């Protein structure tokens with residue numbers, strides 16, 4: 001039977017692809033080969049997807065193939081650039097993980113790009129939260145696997161505890177191609193992915209939650225400027241002691257103080273509809289940089305329980321941490337890393353420092369003609385809100401679609417109410433109704449549309465202009481306040497003016513906004529002009545300055561966390577290497593038969609190898625879990641050493657290294673003990689589960705101890 005034109009191109013491309021597969025035999029792919037690859041990929045995309053890649057998309061692909069982070073503006077077609085690069089790596093014989101930010105995008109992109117991969121003879125699969133182990137295994141066996149960072153991380157953690165070599169499902173890491181690279185590599189880098197086991201419900205203390213509700217800010221407790229800490233005043237401490245009838249600062253009974261602190265944190269620093277929402281009887285955290293519900297995320301155990309108590313919800317499960325890995329640790333396992341995002345330049349320093357990555361700026365296909373107006377600055381929040389509503393009403397009267405980006409769920413709901421009162425009909429998109437996202441966004445560019453959204457609308461969504469909207473000036477984006485990172489501002493602006501569309505953007509700011517009062521509390525804002533707008537140059541300076549301070553604080557936190565986790569990641573690699581040898585080889589048998597030849601001989605020959613393997617694996621896993629707990633405690637308490645003028649990080653390293661060395665001896669000791677026991681106890685947790693820990697927003701135990709010491713001195 002004659003081939004259809006489609007089959008012909010598939011065949012031709014496959015033949016070419018076979019030749020390209022041989023590329024990896026060459027020491028370095030030559031430019032000629034890359035050019036040929038680009039030509040084939042463009043043709044394949046055109047014929048299979050109906051999308052003929054623009055030159056700039058190919059430039060993006062080349063940057064990715066060169067191991068860079070490609071900065072490409074929104075709507076420039078990163079999905080296709082990424083797929084071409086993934087195919088390029090796959091044709092060199094490498095496994096590629098395309099790391100998406102959520103299940104929806106992983107599946108959508110893998111399916112959308114499917115025919116393109118097929119034409120090049122590259123196999124593709126995807127995984128999501130609901131994938132079964134079998135589906136996962138199959139997806140990982142493909143040349144290119146799409147998946148959200150958390151799912152890949154959880155699979156790595158689960159593999160980490162396998163006791164049968166055949167059960168391992170994630171292949172050795174080769175290439176990571178990361179979508180929204182700044183968000184994954186920088187904003188989420190500190191998030192630990194955790195695997196926990198066994199059962200013990202968290203302890204929530206409803207009485208504490210009720211007690212802190214009665215306390216008054218400024219009298220009983222204070223919050224520091226950056227809203228990262230809350231502490232009792234001497235008066236507050238007295239009142240609490242009276243109410244509880246206990247001595248709070250009793251060194252021997254720290255439990256009450258810890259519970260009280262957690263309850264106070266949950267009460268004073270974590271706000272419903274800002275930091276989390278309550279849905280289906282559960283506390284659901286909101287991802288601060290995405291504005292979405294962060295499914296699977298929770299705070300460290302005590303804090304999670306305190307928030308649940310605050311909301312009068314049943315406590316969620318609590319368990320022993322069997323292993324954990326940070327997003328940064330997970331990504332750094334890949335020998336080759338590349339990524340793409342609309343905003344990379346602003347974090348190029350971090351990308352270089354933490355991953356050795358360089359940024360390549362890809363020009364837009366058509367010049368951006370969006371008009372970005374300077375911020376409109378007002379003295380107070382009510383002034384700002386009034387002006388915002390006024391502006392929306394005026395522009396809405398012309399029919400031009402408006403997208404308003406708010407900083408949190410509560411703000412989006414308040415603004416929507418204000419607009420409704422003026423007879424407008426805004427559509428709200430936030431973490432509470434994320435299921436309707438696609439439908440809401442699809443209409444956001446139509447005439448008369450008013451969409452109020454949290455940062456959710458900032459990424460990964462394509463807003464097309466409706467009929468006649470270009471003549472009205474295109475989409476008008478308004479920010480109701482500047483974010484703590486200029487990247488988030490830029491992403492919001494980027495929703496307008498895609499692919500040379502007309503569009504506009506402006507931010508409304510007040511000198512009372514949290515960004516300013518938290519990060520530059522001592523600066524006095526300039527006065528407003530008679531019409532109520534702050535035009536003095538210092539106003540704009542202050543806003544920019546506050547944002548830079550906020551970015552600096554976050555970078556410092558990232559650096560500090562990495563200083564502590566780097567050693568841990570290194571130790572994990574070493575222990576995993578050892579574990580792998582045990583799992584895949586006969587090192588356990590060798591060690592135990594040498595240690596106790598008599599016992600070895602007494603064991604049935606056909607099962608003793610496996611027995612030895614299970615004994616040593618069990619000892620390694622137990623000791624590692626205990627080591628992790630030790631390091632967590634060490635890190636929490638290490639800052640007390642600073643009082644003794646030792647550098648906390650040096651001290652941490654010294655102890656962690658010593659402990660690791662003793663861990664190796666301990667594994668051997670326990671293995672031998674089990675080996676010699678008549679009935680070795682090789683129990684493993686009956687239930688395991690995975691979750692992400694949202695960084696403890698309130699610093700370390702050290703801060704709390706300092707506050708405690710200060711409070712106690714003040715009282716004395």
Ligand SMILES: Nc1ncnc2c1ncn2[C@@H]1O[C@H](COP(=O)(O)OP(=O)(O)OP(=O)(O)O)[C@@H](O)[C@H]1O
Pocket residue numbers: 051052053054057072073074075076077078079080342459460461462
């Ligand atoms: N070469 C092309 N020719 C025509 N349309 C294209 C081309 N490449 C991509 N597109 C279209 O452009 C739109 C945006 O693509 P995509 O979602 O990949 O953009 P993006 O860069 O990821 O944007 P965002 O930052 O919003 O995620 C899609 O509708 C896609 O079909």
